[in-house]
Amino acid sequence: MERPNLHDVKAFLSHRMATLGAGWILLWLLIAMVGSPLRPDPSPMANDQHLDRGLLSPGTVWEDASGTSHHAWLGTDRYGRDVLSRLMAGSGISLSVGAGSVLISLLLGLLLGGLAGYLGGWVDAWISWFLQVMWSVPTLLMVLAITLAFGKGFWQVFLAIGLTMWVEVARIVRGQFLSLREMPYVQAAEALGLPSWRIMWRHMLPNAIGPLVVVCAANFAAAILIEAGLSFLGVGAQIPMPSWGNIVKEHAHLLTTDHAWLALIPGAMIASLVLAFAWVGDGLRHALKTTSHP
């Protein structure tokens, strides 16, 4: 495995689905980062309620008091809030939960997995045991337990998902380091008396980056799914903060009515973003020539 370089970028871009997925992710990243100026309803949480124009169909045009006409491209919900704006505001939650938990999981996973793989012996035995213990409590339930312990809300979900997803990262890093440790160049570095952290950081980690990147893409997608699920259960982002999961929850009961789109669109959004990450993961695997199960 070599470091990613320009050639790998070309290989990635030649994967059509991966490019498509990356574009879709970037689009939503932009929407989330620019925030309110892009939204038809620029109020902080896209929470501008007008009960008199609730449940408008997608594409309806309405006029405000000053006579200016506005498009409700995706219609409005029960409280007359613009659905497109809510979706755009909600994207920030999905993406930041994904990014945050990937970051936390990388920090913990690199540290513990690296130590276990490099030091071996009883350190490895204990860390491996801890990995198996964490592994045996399903992520969703672990996150539920953590949010119960530290209260409902956006930040708790953030932490909880990160604190459960590092296991996968640690496993990969440990496995990679176990085999890299036997490499002649690592042994040469050891013989030269380089400090352990330097060997791990400068000489081993760059060679383990391929599978790590693939796992991060998968973790990002998994975090989005879990966040959406938690919001759906009412544990995640709290009303009126919009998140794709709680928008589905709010409108799930409308499925049998003419307003089914209110639940269908946010659900499809979640699926599309997760799918985009799956494609990007495929593209990375293809470009970095990593096997799916190292």
Add this chain to the structure above:
Amino acid sequence: MQRLLRQLAQGLGVLWGSLTLVFLIFAQVPDPARAIAGQNERTEAIEAFRQLHGLNLSLGERYVRFLGELSPLGPTQEGGWGLRAPSLGKSYFGGRPVVDALVEALPATMLLACAAMLLALVLGIALGLMLAWQGDGPWARAVIGVSTLGMSAPSFFVAILVAWGLGVVWHDWTGLPASGGWRVLDPFEGPQFAWKHLILPAFTLGIRPLSVVIQLTRNAAADVLEESYIRTARAKGLSGWRLMRKHVLRNAMNPVLTAASGWFASMLAGAVFVEYVFGWNGMGLLMFRALESGDLPVVMGGVLVVSTTFVAVNLLVDVLYGWLDPRVRSR
């Protein structure tokens, strides 16, 4: 035999760790006594509530009590020592033993999870083998595409879609109900097993593992088909179904089996959504309701049951591994 004992010891070590972890997380939950018993504001009532659930004890004492109650060996009700049913404490509301509630709900969830798993394995392996046999083509690409989509959609959303599409919109055509538990009380014939209620939730829960099984089987079988012993078998005149069954299937099963053991537990967790949407009276629904009302012992009991199942299934698969692949035994 020695291998088996070592695996058992390892499994117990992991089990102990996960029980402790779950205990420690739930021990962080702020004291709920005032919120739950507090409507009548009487100090004695709150104290009694704390006493009953051991909330007045220190963390160490609570841990000892937790492990003591959980252990299947200990003082029995008749006095003396022996085997007994583990206890998981009492529900905050009404004081019903948590074990009773879980035991009542467990069969429904197990039935659902097993049906979903069976569907995923049988259909997934068959489809995966077929795709590997046919090689790359429009069919392969279509199935892979659909199964990637199946992995990407959130399970609650799939549940809603299936309940709505197959249970309501096309109800006349499928004849399947959008909700209901596995036991129905027939006014004339007493409790009946309602298999019709099982189909949609099991299908929903099975979609994600089905997608993974298809892809794993296809990849593993495609790798096996490249092996030289397959060429030999073909040269000897073996073809089609017999070749796939005798030579490919057995050698391609290991990765599928490993992955399948991992999902069984996450399926029990995923059942929370499916049971909630379909109104299936299992552990997921029980945990969801307990979560909403803040009935901690029930949530904790549910988490413990799931992680114990996970450890047990993993152990079983480890043992099965040795049986399927003799090379592992000698290691």
